[in-house]
Amino acid sequence: MNKYNSHLKRPLIGVLVFGLVSTAYAASGAGSGDISWFYLIMWLMGGLSLFLIGMEKMSDGLKLAAGDKMRNILSVLTTNRVMGVAVGAFVTMVIQSSSATTVMLVSFVQAQLMTFAQSIGVILGANIGTTITAQLIAFKLTDYALLMISVGFLMSAFSKSDNQKNIGDAILGFGILFFGMKLMSDAMKPLRSFEPFIDMLQNLETPILGLLAGAAFTALIQSSSALTGIVIVLAQQGVLSLEAGIPLILGANVGTCVTAGLASIGTSREAKRVAMAHVVFNITGAVLFLFLIPILVDIVRSISPVSGLTGVDKLAAETPRQIANAHTIFNISVGVLFLPFTNMLSKLIFRYYPEKAIEKGIAPTTKFINEVALGTPSLALDLARSEIARMAKALEKMMRSIIVPFFKDDPGQDPSRPELSLIEGIEMREGKLDYLDHRITKFLLTLSQGEVTDQQAKEVFALISIVHHMESIGDVVNKNMMPLIVRKEALKLDFSAEGKEELELYHGKVVHQIQRLGAAFTEMDPVRAKRLMKKQAKYSDLQTKYTAFHLARIQESRDESIKTHEIHMELLDMMKRVNVYTGDIGKIIFNLADSGEES
Numbered sequence: 001m002n003k004y005n006s007h008l009k010r011p012l013i014g015v016l017v018f019g020l021v022s023t024a025y026a027a028s029g030a031g032s033g034d035i036s037w038f039y040l041i042m043w044l045m046g047g048l049s050l051f052l053i054g055m056e057k058m059s060d061g062l063k064l065a066a067g068d069k070m071r072n073i074l075s076v077l078t079t080n081r082v083m084g085v086a087v088g089a090f091v092t093m094v095i096q097s098s099s100a101t102t103v104m105l106v107s108f109v110q111a112q113l114m115t116f117a118q119s120i121g122v123i124l125g126a127n128i129g130t131t132i133t134a135q136l137i138a139f140k141l142t143d144y145a146l147l148m149i150s151v152g153f154l155m156s157a158f159s160k161s162d163n164q165k166n167i168g169d170a171i172l173g174f175g176i177l178f179f180g181m182k183l184m185s186d187a188m189k190p191l192r193s194f195e196p197f198i199d200m201l202q203n204l205e206t207p208i209l210g211l212l213a214g215a216a217f218t219a220l221i222q223s224s225s226a227l228t229g230i231v232i233v234l235a236q237q238g239v240l241s242l243e244a245g246i247p248l249i250l251g252a253n254v255g256t257c258v259t260a261g262l263a264s265i266g267t268s269r270e271a272k273r274v275a276m277a278h279v280v281f282n283i284t285g286a287v288l289f290l291f292l293i294p295i296l297v298d299i300v301r302s303i304s305p306v307s308g309l310t311g312v313d314k315l316a317a318e319t320p321r322q323i324a325n326a327h328t329i330f331n332i333s334v335g336v337l338f339l340p341f342t343n344m345l346s347k348l349i350f351r352y353y354p355e356k357a358i359e360k361g362i363a364p365t366t367k368f369i370n371e372v373a374l375g376t377p378s379l380a381l382d383l384a385r386s387e388i389a390r391m392a393k394a395l396e397k398m399m400r401s402i403i404v405p406f407f408k409d410d411p412g413q414d415p416s417r418p419e420l421s422l423i424e425g426i427e428m429r430e431g432k433l434d435y436l437d438h439r440i441t442k443f444l445l446t447l448s449q450g451e452v453t454d455q456q457a458k459e460v461f462a463l464i465s466i467v468h469h470m471e472s473i474g475d476v477v478n479k480n481m482m483p484l485i486v487r488k489e490a491l492k493l494d495f496s497a498e499g500k501e502e503l504e505l506y507h508g509k510v511v512h513q514i515q516r517l518g519a520a521f522t523e524m525d526p527v528r529a530k531r532l533m534k535k536q537a538k539y540s541d542l543q544t545k546y547t548a549f550h551l552a553r554i555q556e557s558r559d560e561s562i563k564t565h566e567i568h569m570e571l572l573d574m575m576k577r578v579n580v581y582t583g584d585i586g587k588i589i590f591n592l593a594d595s596g597e598e599s
Contacts, residue, residue, distance in 0.1 A: 039187075043186060043187035044184055047185075050179055051176075051226060052180075053176055054173045057169055057173030057176060058176075060173070061167065084119075084121020084124075087122055088121065088124060089125035092130055093129040101126040123281060124334070127281070127334065128335050133225045134232065134327040138232055145179035148171055149176060152169065152170070152171030152174070152175055155167060155168025155171060185237065205241065205243045205244045205247075206247075207247045207293055210244055211247045211248075213247075214248035214251020214254070218258075224253060227252040227255070228249060232323055236319075238311075238312035238314075240315075243293065246289075246293050246296060246326050246330075247293070249323065249327050250286040251286070254283055254286050257278055257282050272353055273350070273353050280349070285330070289333075289334075366439050366440075367386075368383040369383045374446060374450060377447060377452045378456070381459055384444055385521070385524075389521060391433055391437075391470045392514065392517055394429040395433070395470060396511065397416060398426050398478075399473075399477060399514055399578065400511055401414065401422050401426055402426060405422065405423070405485045406488055406571065427482075430474050434474070437468065440467050444464050462591075465588055469584055470585070473514075476574055477574075480570075480574045481571065484567050487566075488564070491564060491567070493563050494564075495561075502550070503572070506546055510578050513532065513539065514578075516532045517582045524592070526590050529586040532582060532589075533586040536579055536582055537583070539576075540576060547569070550565075550569070
């Protein structure tokens with residue numbers, strides 16, 4: 001259940017708040033009626049919790065059954081706006097979550113697998129894809145919930161195929177979802193004749209109140225589908241009219257923007273544009289339709305089936321399908337309406353989030369690899385090695401710079417990029433390493449899937465390992481050593497003279513190791529690689545020696561050694577880790593050269 005705890009912590013808090021607030025509001029006007037509020041709240045919250053868990057399990061099962069196909073479809077088949085809408089609708093229909101699709105878009109744009117312009121059509125399509133959920137909920141499948149749970153469990157528990165297990169999970173989730181709806185529906189039956197609750201729902205026929213209520217609840221539980229399910233359950237009890245249901249589902253489209261907004265925190269400017277586009281589409285569409293509710297009501301009633309019943313029974317029989325149809329018409333209309341204006345919207349968002357002026361050489365980019373070279377494996381490998389050599393140079397510059405702030409109050413500017421501070425230079429190169437790690441790995445994996453010799457295949461995977469080791473060295477510098485600078489500054493105290501000298505000497509050895517790494521890698525020289533491995537062992541012993549010297553000073557009660565102890569030890573340990581990575585890379589180069597001689 002850890003998986004659900006992590007995914008559903010906020011949604012279940014929302015369930016608790018919704019259950020308590022709504023029923024407390026209704027109970028405030030209650031006399032000594034027959035309604036048991038404890039059991040009503042318990043069943044309502046339990047049903048909604050099962051609904052959310054079922055939705056999560058169904059979505060996870062479908063995504064696993066689809067594998068990477070959904071991601072590939074998103075990143076490849078979005079060459080034009082119309083195709084983007086179709087792809088967004090299809091993917092969201094499969095994974096049953098427009099929020100998940102939008103979060104995926106944010107990550108794709110952040111990783112530069114997709115441009116912001118490509119994402120706009122997909123966002124519109126994602127909203128259309130969610131309408132299938134409302135349509136399915138409008139069908140009264142709750143009587144078959146336990147059958148779906150049984151079938152799904154049997155498939156998940158006893159199928160040998162992973163794909164069948166994932167499909168079983170999806171069916172199981174679907175059954176749990178509908179069983180949760182049944183519990184909610186049963187819990188709400190006593191409210192059909194409870195006047196304060198009916199009055200509360202009638203107040204939601206005021207469009208702006210309904211929209212705000214729907215947006216607030218959806219933002220709390222981060223699931224527009226959950227609110228849609230509740231609205232339809234209420235309609236099935238005959239206590240919610242179409243005029244009150246439409247503002248709630250408009251509000252759900254507004255509230256679901258919160259998830260995309262949270263996903264964009266800390267991402268690139270282009271990824272933030274994706275979240276902003278999602279917000280603009282949903283809010284503008286909801287506000288526009290807020291004034292068109294009477295027209296939408298007439299259209300929906302004209303195309304929805306009529307039961308021939310009267311009173312509450314008529315509402316219960318007709319309204320659920322009407323609300324589902326209104327949800328579909330709204331999202332398709334917004335998509336059709338905005339599609340011709342995506343370029344205009346893109347320009348407006350670019351004006352709010354303009355490109356920063358980035359000098360050549362600062363923005364991460366590949367310099368050598370290109371798709372054309374994949375047809376000639378030997379050339380492609382040469383280009384990949386040249387690209388990896390750039391990573392080695394960036395590492396050397398990062399490693400040279402990182403020690404300076406530990407010894408100087410003002411570390412100054414980056415030696416190669418004076419327009420950047422020394423710290424900004426380190427962060428810039430870490431960004432380059434992350435980018436090159438992704439791009440080179442993808443290039444080499446694509447190469448390995450073509451016609452390559454056994455030795456070329458060995459080199460491909462050796463290079464991938466080297467790339468990952470280099471990126472890991474960058475992470476040690478940026479994520480482990482950089483935070484130590486802030487802690488050192490907070491002490492307002494320097495290392496002891498001996499400790500400072502030892503740190504400088506050891507740092508120089510590690511920098512020299514990275515230089516050796518670059519030379520050994522460029523030539524794929526086994527002799528240099530072996531020397532790299534020997535030096536790694538020697539420098540590991542040296543780190544142990546310097547640690548002993550430092551601890552001896554601690555025993556002597558040297559004040560500066562005691563107060564800087566943690567930072568001193570962590571800094572030595574991080575430099576040792578860099579040294580170990582260089583030795584590991586040397587071993588990969590040596591083994592690759594050895595296998596090449598044997599072949």
